[in-house]
Amino acid sequence: MTIERLDADVAVIGLGAMGAMSAWRLARAGARVLGFEQFGIAHDRGAAGGESRLFRMAYHEGPEYVPLLRRARELWLELAAVSGRDLFLPTGCLSIGLPDLPPMVNVRRSVTDHDLEHEVLAHDELATRYPQHRLHEGEIGILDVAGGMLRPELAVLAAAQQARAMGARLHEHTPVRAIEPGGAGVTVVTDEARYRVRRVVVTAGPWTGELVPDVAVTVKPIVLTWFAPQDLPAYAPGAFPAFIRDTDGVHLFGCPVLDGMSVKCGFADVWPPLPGPRELTRDLPGSALRPISDAVRRFLPGLHPEPIRHGVYMDGYTPDRTAVVGPLPDAPSVVVLAGFSGHGFKMAPVFGSIAADLALEGGTDFDVTRMSPSRFGAAA
Ligand SMILES: Cc1cc2nc3c(=O)[nH]c(=O)nc-3n(C[C@H](O)[C@H](O)[C@H](O)COP(=O)(O)OP(=O)(O)OC[C@H]3O[C@@H](n4cnc5c(N)ncnc54)[C@H](O)[C@@H]3O)c2cc1C
Known part of the structure; x- marks a missing residue:
């Protein structure tokens, strides 16, 4: 043989x-x-690509992911330690929405089923602690203490x-x-x-x-946009956790200032699929960015609503x-x-x-x- x-x-x-x-x-x-x-x-x-990624343990997509996320967090810390690179910033991650919305129900199930460190912030408390977010009536926050940001x-x-x-x-x-x-x-x-x-x-x-x-x-683009705050320190990593929010059918996520001047925001799941990965268009007309500017104007009034830059990336999706x-x-x-x-x-x-x-x-x-x-x- x-x-x-x-x-x-x-x-x-x-x-x-x-x-x-x-x-x-x-x-x-x-x-x-x-x-x-x-x-x-x-x-x-x-x-x-795109400078930052949210890390969340209190998972909108369902508590069944928590064992994977727990091990992932250990491995992120291991990679940061062995490489000596600041690739994980433990800013916490704030989920905002009405308490009975399905993603918020999943967040609550994740933290309770898996005993995750968290804080439930009632409407008034959320408004006082994080005035950067303009809230709708009844909206609450759940702060996932082990969440944060990654540098992809x-x-x-x-x-x-x-x-x-x-x-x-x-x-x-x-x-x-x-x-x-x-x-x-x-x-x-x-x-x-x-x-x-x-x-x-x-x-x-x-x-x-x-x-x-x-x-x-299925290949879908995801557009990221960066917005300049008026009060820069109020959006620094220590003051403004990564966030994910569902309000009125708008699904917005974002990260604190990492580049010294701007807050990253994006929409999830709104961009139509591409015929394939080689058809990605990286330049977008201003009109394509209007919905995200409108969302920033409504929900993050301390940011100048015209993006200073944007980036177009893509991911593979399953049904x-x-x-x-x-x-x-x-x-x-x-x-x-x-x-x-x-x-x-x-x-x-x-x-x-x-x-x-x-x-x-x-x-x-x-x-x-x-x-x-x-x-x-x-x-x-
Ligand atoms: C803008 C944006 C924001 C996101 N935000 C978050 C977030 O906040 N939190 C989160 O958890 N996830 C987020 N995601 C999702 C996450 O980033 C992706 O799910 C993840 O990066 C997918 O990794 P991947 O290895 O499958 O793909 P990729 O990271 O794209 O890696 C695939 C690699 O394969 C290479 N390749 C392909 N074909 C070949 C070939 N034939 N030969 C050699 N090389 C090849 C490509 O060049 C590429 O480098 C986001 C995604 C995007 C696009």
């Missing part, structure tokens, strides 16, 4: 949020890792640097053209070479469908906004992580750990059955 010589144990394809974290956790587990990124590591053309580009860079320090070979500006499962492994095809590995982790974000057509996530995480049913040597649907960044390190466990051990202690690729009929 001939023993095939492999170039690595695992190849990670796409070194954005999930891929950089997967490479870090795989290298840390002692695996020989190859990584491929079509652009430079920590670029801003995919799902991980810095975090991706830190994870990739850690992976490299532990021996991972990460190729930048190297798009993968095909993955070919077969024999006892998988062949990874680039313009320059073909690599044989035991397992592949596909973390190609909005581009997933180009490599794995049966996991063709149920639940990610696809697991081996392909017909090609178990290919593990796919995709479709994080606008809320995956905060969980990237725990999904990196899960990818490492799936690729190296064939299983994970986390319950990811609801994320199975087979639920959309995905096959190799």
Whole structure:
């Protein structure tokens, strides 16, 4: 019997949020890792650009995410410590809305079911403590004390640097053209070479469908906008927690001042899908930004309502906004992580750990059955 010589144990394809974290956790587990990124590591053309990300434990999307979020927070702190990078700012995260709105009900269930440190701020108390927010009658706040902000580009860079320090070979500006499962492994095809590995982790974000057509996530843009406050200190990280708010069908999120001059705000889930990731338009006419300016005028009156800048990014979405995480049913040597649907960044390190466990051990202690690729009929 001939023993095939492999170039690595695992190849990670796409070194954005999930891929950089997967490479870090795989290298840390002692695996020989190859990584491929079509652009430079920590670029801003995919799902991980835009300077900041909210980290929330009190979860609008449902309390079932809390075990993942708890482990993710530990791993964020570990990555910050080993890299010496300030990539997590524990500002807390404030959820605002009427108490019986479904996202607020989920927030309350998350904190009570999982005993999370939090404060419920009744309407008047919220108005007094955080006058930066203009409230509607009856709205309350729930402050998720363990929440905060992440620095996405810095975090991706830190994870990739850690992976490299532990021996991972990460190729930048190297798009993968095909993955070919077969024999006892998988062949990874680039313009320059073909690599044989035991397992592949596909973390190609909005581009997933180009490599794995049966996991063709819907690509949606997400626009971020930055607004200048009149009173700068009132919006500093110590005074103004990250926030997420649902009022009158407007879903607004934002972060305190990080760049020394502006508050980041965005809308979720309002941007129409694109035909594909290569059709992203990064310049928008002023008229496209009017709804967010209107929301800022209504809800954050201390900010000048004309944005000083904006950025257009994108993420891959699934129909149920639940990610696809697991081996392909017909090609178990290919593990796919995709479709994080606008809320995956905060969980990237725990999904990196899960990818490492799936690729190296064939299983994970986390319950990811609801994320199975087979639920959309995905096959190799
Ligand atoms: C503007 C915006 C705001 C967001 N806000 C939040 C938030 O506040 N909190 C939160 O938790 N989540 C948030 N999210 C969601 C989160 O950022 C994403 O879910 C997450 O980044 C998805 O990670 P990913 O690894 O799947 O994709 P990406 O980070 O885009 O990584 C995919 C990588 O694969 C590379 N690639 C693709 N194809 C190939 C190929 N063939 N060969 C080589 N490389 C390839 C790409 O270049 C890219 O680097 C937000 C998303 C956006 C866009």
